[in-house]
Amino acid sequence: MAKKSIEELDLYSILDIKLTATESEIKKAYRKKALLCHPDKNPDDPKAAETFHELSRALEILTDKAARDAYDKVLRAKEAAKLRHRELDSKRQKLKEDLERRERDANLSSAKVLTDEQKLAAEIARLQKEGSRLLQEEQQRVKEEIQRTLGRLSEPVWDSNLNRIKIKWSVNKNDTNNGGYDENNLRRFLKKYGEILALIVSPKKKGSALVEFATKEASEMAVEFEKGLPDNPLTLKWVNDRPILTTKKKVTEPSLISDRDYESVVLTKMRQAAERQRLIEEMMKEEQGQ
Structure with a gap:
């Protein structure tokens, strides 16, 4: 199965947090879920790695202000589009989609104006290039907690x-x-x-x-x-x-x-x-x- 793009994911739902969650609340929610689905703790679950990866992506983006702002803008646009979509009949919707497609094509050809999706993609690419120190710290913390738990189980x-x-x-x-x-x-x-x-x-x-x-x-x-x-x-x-x-x-x-x-x-x-x-x-x- 192809990996979903960030635009297709609801990062807030993945972490089970509100859109207004603070960085501290985001990290707390990540640790709670990561401890449950970490691959080391679920060696027989083929989906554990994918779930853990999605949690890590959510943490990485939502704890970076620029990336989160870009993601929130795309999210708001999607919600607004859904609302408008419900208000339009099928004929008007088709006309609207054709118009939006032509506008996107025009923006892409001009290469002067970035869409919200492109801005989000740019922020994600920046994070991947720079590496997320916070994500690495949280992943290490989760791994150490799991190791401590497994160690305690083997203590005499x-x-x-x-x-x-x-x-x-x-x-x-x-x-x-x-x-x-x-x-x-x-x-x-x-x-x-x-x-x-x-x-x-x-x-x-x-x-x-x-x-x-x-x-x-x-x-x-x-x-x-x-x-x-x-x-x-x-x-x-x-x-x-x-x-x-x-x-x-x-x-x-x-x-x-x-x-x-x-x-x-x-x-x-x-x-x-x-x-x-x-x-x-x-x-x-x-x-x-x-």
Whole structure:
């Protein structure tokens, strides 16, 4: 498909801005759309490069005063022509078009008066020859932002589900006090290292518990330093022998439920109950396999 000329494009619609938009508003609109349609972000979309190119052309022209003035003049002329066209019947329109064609031919032959379209073409040619510093800066800014986003997605992150810690201590099978440990005092020992996402004492096997911390640092400190009661020390070990890091998942569309709604008291309790039950089931499966 042949590339459209500037006269055929509505540069304001491409950037989704008003005709009165300031340079700051133009650049902001460009960045917003360019981040979505940049070819680096859409490698499987054959139209991404063309769309990005049109955005760049729109930015280049509308942020250059002389080029924008020339484009606006052509745009106003086209709108006025459309209005006149609607007001004329087909016969009068044909006569008008013939007259305008003869006038254009006369202007071209005289080579003394430039049409609005020719003035716009001259401004575009000037921009292409000089190179648009602003366009290059904005394109580089968009590219860097995309690279930062892709880089963040590949950064290693902590997943507490993959990094549970097994807690063991000595206990006699007839000891109703479970060796001096229950969920409350285990939590008291462990909370100094950081936020605890889940903690469950085995309901079946005495002297055993599982804990999940919110951060890698809290988990590592607990494993290294926590000893529990002096007369019955704790042993903390990774369930998977060592810490495991994963990578961020792609950002999905935002949820319709806000964070505040999600963290309401009722939903928080439901989530904690579900997590507790899940840990109990996993602990019992693990103990059955031993």
